[in-house]
Amino acid sequence: MIAEVVKKGEFTHVVAAHGQFGKNTIPRVGALLDVQPIADIIEIQGEDTFVRQIYAGTLPLRAFQFFHLSAMVLT
Numbered sequence: 001m002i003a004e005v006v007k008k009g010e011f012t013h014v015v016a017a018h019g020q021f022g023k024n025t026i027p028r029v030g031a032l033l034d035v036q037p038i039a040d041i042i043e044i045q046g047e048d049t050f051v052r053q054i055y056a057g058t059l060p061l062r063a064f065q066f067f068h069l070s071a072m073v074l075t
Helices: 002-009 020-033
Strands: 013-015 041-044 049-054 059-064 072-074
Antiparallel strands (some): 041 049, 049 059
16 A cells, blocks of 8 residues: 555655554565665765664764665654
């Protein structure tokens, strides 16, 4: 249902909390949309720029989306 709404509504991002719902649902939504979910986001800085932690959460990493996706799935 989420994937259908994203396709019909022309949404570019799907965001879910990192709980049981997100862990169970978001990988399936990503597969239906043919995109890879991006997990453990701590900050969204722009449409294609986000921050996540590396090295067991000790260092923040600023990451970019270098290619165009029809949708981005974040948890």
